[in-house]
Amino acid sequence: MNHEHLENVLRFHGHLCPGVAFGYRAGLYALKEFGAAQGTLRDTHIVIAENEVCGLDGIQIMTGCTVGNDGLLIQNIGKQAFIIIAKKDGHGLRVLLDVPLWDSEHPLMLHAKVKSKTATPEEKKEFFALRTKRGQEILSMTDDELLKVFTASYPYTEKIRLFPFKTCDQCGEAVMSPLIKEVKGKYLCQSCEK
Ligand SMILES: [Zn+2]
């Protein structure tokens, strides 16, 4: 385990939890498999995430494939899995968490109470303690215990993301041209069109 990388992940995410621990481990596994240094897979690979929770931060820091650099696609189907594929041929790996993210539903019940601001101070404390504990458990397991790895392929094509700007006739702000609409001879952004 590389503690410097883990520290970067935790600083970015803000806490240790099972999700970010899995994202870190899946990213670490991909770096080992593809012989890449931390943060450099963005040059050669993209990541497809099958969830949109904490693990995203771990996989982004470890691989360097981020939402902002178009290296991370989120296809949330509610699974703790990441697909890492090569841009050049669309082949790669799918890394699935092979243990339960949480070891019971109790912390999830506490989480719901924390989020809806109905948790007592004791329940809050208990949730944070259980979250840290499960995160540490996931960090301490071996790859064999923790992960199930499949070969995967995904049809990858680069997409154009930069376009010329047009000015909205109402608010005067610049808008990427595919996202501005012409309404009765006026160009309107989506905020002004409402
Ligand atoms: Zn988290």
Ligand SMILES: [Zn+2]
């Ligand atoms: Zn506007």
